[in-house]
Amino acid sequence: MDHEREYVAGLYARLDELRAEKVEQLAEVRRTTAMGSHQNRSERDAFATLYEDRLAQLNAVDDRLVFGRLDLDQGEQRYIGRIGLSTEDLRQLMVDWRAPEAGTFYQATAFERQGVRRRRHLILQRREVKAIEDDVLDPSLLTEGESLQGEGALLAALNSKRTGKMSDIVGTIQAEQDRIIRSELPGAMVVQGGPGTGKTAVALHRAAYLLYTHRDRLRSAGVLLVGPSSSFMTYIERVLPSLGETGVVMASLGRLMPGINAVLEEDPRVAEIKGRSLMAQVISKAVANRQRIPAEDRVLDIEGQKIILTPKQVRRARDKARATGKPHNEARLTFVKILLRELTEQLTEKVESASIGNNADRSYLAEDVRSSRDVRVALNLAWMPMSPEKLVSELFAKPVLLAAAAPELTDAERELLFRQVDSPWTEADVPLLDEAAELLGESDPSGGREAAAREADRRRDLANAERTLQNVQQSLEDSGVDGVLSAEELAAHNAVQEEEFSTAERALSDRTWAFGHVVIDEAQELSAMQWRLLVRRCPIKSFTIVGDIAQTSAAAGASSWQQALSPHFGDRWRLEELSVNYRTPAQIADAAARMANAAGQVVSAPKAVREGRWSPIIDRVAEPTETLGTLRRVLPDELSAVDGGLLAVIAAPARLAEITAGLREDFPGRVGHGAGSLEQDIVVIDPHDAKGLEFDGVVIIEPAELVKTSRVGDLYVSMTRPTQRLRLISSTDLPAGIEA
Numbered sequence: 001m002d003h004e005r006e007y008v009a010g011l012y013a014r015l016d017e018l019r020a021e022k023v024e025q026l027a028e029v030r031r032t033t034a035m036g037s038h039q040n041r042s043e044r045d046a047f048a049t050l051y052e053d054r055l056a057q058l059n060a061v062d063d064r065l066v067f068g069r070l071d072l073d074q075g076e077q078r079y080i081g082r083i084g085l086s087t088e089d090l091r092q093l094m095v096d097w098r099a100p101e102a103g104t105f106y107q108a109t110a111f112e113r114q115g116v117r118r119r120r121h122l123i124l125q126r127r128e129v130k131a132i133e134d135d136v137l138d139p140s141l142l143t144e145g146e147s148l149q150g151e152g153a154l155l156a157a158l159n160s161k162r163t164g165k166m167s168d169i170v171g172t173i174q175a176e177q178d179r180i181i182r183s184e185l186p187g188a189m190v191v192q193g194g195p196g197t198g199k200t201a202v203a204l205h206r207a208a209y210l211l212y213t214h215r216d217r218l219r220s221a222g223v224l225l226v227g228p229s230s231s232f233m234t235y236i237e238r239v240l241p242s243l244g245e246t247g248v249v250m251a252s253l254g255r256l257m258p259g260i261n262a263v264l265e266e267d268p269r270v271a272e273i274k275g276r277s278l279m280a281q282v283i284s285k286a287v288a289n290r291q292r293i294p295a296e297d298r299v300l301d302i303e304g305q306k307i308i309l310t311p312k313q314v315r316r317a318r319d320k321a322r323a324t325g326k327p328h329n330e331a332r333l334t335f336v337k338i339l340l341r342e343l344t345e346q347l348t349e350k351v352e353s354a355s356i357g358n359n360a361d362r363s364y365l366a367e368d369v370r371s372s373r374d375v376r377v378a379l380n381l382a383w384m385p386m387s388p389e390k391l392v393s394e395l396f397a398k399p400v401l402l403a404a405a406a407p408e409l410t411d412a413e414r415e416l417l418f419r420q421v422d423s424p425w426t427e428a429d430v431p432l433l434d435e436a437a438e439l440l441g442e443s444d445p446s447g448g449r450e451a452a453a454r455e456a457d458r459r460r461d462l463a464n465a466e467r468t469l470q471n472v473q474q475s476l477e478d479s480g481v482d483g484v485l486s487a488e489e490l491a492a493h494n495a496v497q498e499e500e501f502s503t504a505e506r507a508l509s510d511r512t513w514a515f516g517h518v519v520i521d522e523a524q525e526l527s528a529m530q531w532r533l534l535v536r537r538c539p540i541k542s543f544t545i546v547g548d549i550a551q552t553s554a555a556a557g558a559s560s561w562q563q564a565l566s567p568h569f570g571d572r573w574r575l576e577e578l579s580v581n582y583r584t585p586a587q588i589a590d591a592a593a594r595m596a597n598a599a600g601q602v603v604s605a606p607k608a609v610r611e612g613r614w615s616p617i618i619d620r621v622a623e624p625t626e627t628l629g630t631l632r633r634v635l636p637d638e639l640s641a642v643d644g645g646l647l648a649v650i651a652a653p654a655r656l657a658e659i660t661a662g663l664r665e666d667f668p669g670r671v672g673h674g675a676g677s678l679e680q681d682i683v684v685i686d687p688h689d690a691k692g693l694e695f696d697g698v699v700i701i702e703p704a705e706l707v708k709t710s711r712v713g714d715l716y717v718s719m720t721r722p723t724q725r726l727r728l729i730s731s732t733d734l735p736a737g738i739e740a
Contacts, residue, residue, distance in 0.1 A: 004069075004122060005129045007079070011066055011094055012127050014085050019058045026051040057083065060241035064124040066094055068105050071118040073138075080105045082243060097243075098212040106178035113137045173205065174198075180576050181206045185214050185517065188543040188573035190561050194550065194604030195592070195720030196583030200521050200692055203546040204236060207519050208243040214516075221516030222507055224537060225250045228522040229264075231689040249507045249515070253526075254427045256533060257388075257434055258509045264688060265426040266653075268555035270416050274428035275527025275556025277567065278408060283435045285405040286395050287328050291318050291335075291383050300343070300374040307346045313339065314382050321383075327441025328386060335383050344369045385443045388436035392429060397421040428556070431529035437511055438536065514539055522691055523547040526564065527556030535568045545573075550596060550603035551720075553687060553713030578606065583694055585612025588726045591738050592719040598737030599712040614641070616719075616738065617727040624731045627701055628662050631729055635663065638697050639682075641725050645696025646681055650718040652705045653686045659701065660684045687714035690721055698722040704732045 029048045061082040068080035084096035095102045108116040117138040123131040173181065180191055180202055193199045207223050225240075225248050227233050233252050240248050254262035265271040273279075298309045321335035344366045351362060369375055395401050396419050403414060425433070507513045518538045520526070524547035526534070535541060549560060558564035565573050581589055586608035596603040621630050631649065638647055651659055660673040663682060672680035683695070687706055698721050700706070706715040715735065719726060728734070 001129065001132060004132060008066055008122065008124070008127070008129050011079070011081070011085060014087070014093060015058060015062070015065060018085075019055065022051050022055045022058065026055060056241070057245075061243075063126055063242065065127070067122055067124070068097075069120040069122065070105055070108075070116055071120070073113075073115045073117055078102075096212065098209045103178070103182065106173045107175050108137060109175070110137050117141055173201075174580065174582075176578060176580070177202050177205075180578070181209050183576070185210055185217075186542060188541055188545060188565070188569050190523075190565070190573060190575045191544065191546045191578065192548060192561070192575060192604065193546075193578030194548055194581060194606040195589065195717075196581035196608070196694075197578035197604075197606050198582055199546045199548070199578060200236065201239075202578070203519050203521050203544060204239045205243065206544050207248050207517075208240055208245045210517055211245050211248065218516040221514060223248045224507070224515040224518045226256070226518065226520045226534065227252050228525055228691050229689050230254070231685070232521070232692045235693050251508060253530060254430060255508070256537075257430045257437075258511050260425050260430060260433065262425045262427045262430050265428040267416070271426075271428045271527070272555035273409070273413055273417060274432060275529050275554075277528035277532070278406075279432060279529050280435055280532060282395075282406040282409075283392075283432055284439060286391060286401065287386075287436065287439045289401070289404055290328070290386060290391070291322070292381065293318065294378075294382065298378055300372065300378060302343075302347055302372045302375065303368050305347055305350060307343060307350065309339070309343065309378050313342055317342075318383070327439055328383075329443040330441045332383050332385055336379055339379060340366070340369055340375075343375060386436075386440050387443060388433045388440055389425075391436045391440065392432050393421045393423075396423075428527070428529075431527070431533040434511065434533045434536070435529070513537070516540070517542045517544070519544045519546070521546045522551075523558075524549050524552045524564070525554040525557045525691075527554070528564075528567065529556075531564065531568050541569060541572070543569075543573075548604060550601055551691070551713055551717050553691075553717060557713075577604075581606040581608040583723050584608060584720050585610060585614075585722075585724065587612050587615040588719065588722060591616045591726075591740070592716055594737035594740070595719065595735050596712050596716050596737070599707070599735065601712050601716070603716070612724060614725050617725075618734065618739070619727065619729045621729065621731045624702070627729055627731055628659060631659065631699065631701065632662060632666055634727065634729075635666070635682075635699070638699060638725065638727060642696035644681075645724065646683065647697045647699070648683045648685055648690065648693075648695040648721060649699045649701065650685055650687060650690050650706075650721070651701035653688075655701060655705075656684055656686060687718050691717050693721060694723055695721050696723055697725040697727070699727045699729065701729055702732070703728050703730055703738070704735060707735050 026048060029051065064082075066079055066081035070078040070080065072078065078101065079094045080097055080102050081094040082097065083094075084092070084099065085094040086092050097105070104114045104116050105119060108114045108119060117136075118141055119135040119137065121133040121135075122129055123133065177198055180189075183189055183206075191199055191202055193202075203225070207225055211218055211223055227236065227250070230252050233250055237250065240250075254260070254264075265274070293311050293315050294309070296311065300307050300309055317335050317338040320338055321331040324331050324334050326334070347365050347369055348362050351365065395405060396417050399414065399418060402409075402417060406414060409417075507515070515538045518534055520534065520543065523545045534543075545561075545565070549558060552558060561573075561575065584592075589605075589608045593603055593605050619630055619634060621627055635647075635649075649659055649663070656673060660671060663671045663684065667682055670680050671682045671684060673684045685693075698718065700715070700718050703715050703718075706718060712735070719738075728738070
């Protein structure tokens, strides 16, 4: 212990040195004035951004910096930590957990030692070594009568109290998890695993590993991590920074359209309809239907002159504009140019026929046509520029528009989709808005001049960055920055500094941003339209897809990976499975599996690594009105059982407000409700927001109600959230299988 404490103290001393160095370098850059050439400012801003990124990384890994040591056959000792550390003369002090030479920390076994004699787990509390756990792989290290002490690092982590924030598992990654984390980058990989197998942890650690291993490829494009809800994103937000990565873009499904913060779609029937692949055709028709041909000739007044706009002219201009293949708003420029030219020719001919022998300049007539109110109205009626929000909101608010765009839907289905124009956007709307944005394109009132100006600015910045690189590259290498900085990356760094936007903010604000890799958690919940959106975000189709088909609860979710992925990936995806349940005690996991099997659901049944202290506890009440009273009566026992841990009460959404109000009377200041409530030790939450989270104890209210909302998915998810104890309160018959 003394030896390890001394070594760990040295590692923290080096971390503090590097942090102070970057603080000073950043301060020096900031002291540099903005005077001088544009090239000088570019150099300064590039350094500032790089120092800020490195400082953020050094700050994020302070807690439990090092967690392992390998003793190798050759006598070498190799420390494993969150990042790599070296002395000033490049003597290695600690290996980054993602480096190839750290792989044996996770992969070596007594049967395949891979040159490892001993694997030591260092258990830290903040900066202090509290305990040591040794896995001796070479029996010759143990002297006669010597034995190992302690419950093991993995079980210690599993039995620790939940905090409302996910912790990384970097110190206890198991071999099957490590193999998936370190899998090759290209293509689409599905990670299938039952509850408690560590799917989310694997997804997060894989994102960090890919950014480390393929930094040159992914640094500029970035990695997108998508989760099912805002509660989930809050739950996992600290993990990646603690693994040494601060550049991953994280977003829930409702935040994938810039400027839109969508809410959950309350009616599962509506979510199912909006999630169908058919809706891509509906949006396409809705756009095409906004390119209208008038039923008859239209008389236009231009400065007192009457000219005729015919349906034939409009149809010909529309067909030529569509033939360009450009999106609606961009093709409109072609449409307008054609008709303005034809109307100008008509007006010129009419004026000249009335002015025989007069060869006066007629160029002013083109401006008369362009500025005519009648002409503007006629062209807008035929081809109006549209925003995605306007198109989709009017589509669902005007039955006649929806009937024209979606004849395949039944009258009842179209009636379900009807809503007011100002209704809030839902998660099911986001892929429809994205589809509309793809078909509509950008709307530029300047007629393309603003877009051209932006492109000219971008080219100027890129050319300047090329010149700057000649001076700055060697300095970057001298400062300890790994890899080579490209002109595009330098230009991007400059843009970030000038506009004060992070990479994540820029990516989330740009719908057309193409990511280098996408990680999706709870992917079984995605609808066909949500898959279209995500594949559009990563055209090279490099994906890590994490989920459990048995936990599908969304009405538009998948019934098999084949069904979900074939339309987008064909057969170009591979399946990996996690087989061990690390979270859920065996008694609770078995009850959940029995319930799902009894309902005809085929579920993964990973082997639980530990028995729990309690089997599921069941409270039956005579009337639904007694449910809340029973909850308030038994909750002190549940809090005592989890002994300072995190307790969740999971119920159907309609019950949450009543439950929250009742419990706050008994436990003021301790009860949180819904998304973002995990700072309290009692959380009232519905199954959707609970997905992907874990709690020490769970109380489920009226389990039969959860089966009604989503087959068995919501109940199965709810039953598999606890790490210690599960209680169910019911006024009706329990779903079959829960009781052995």
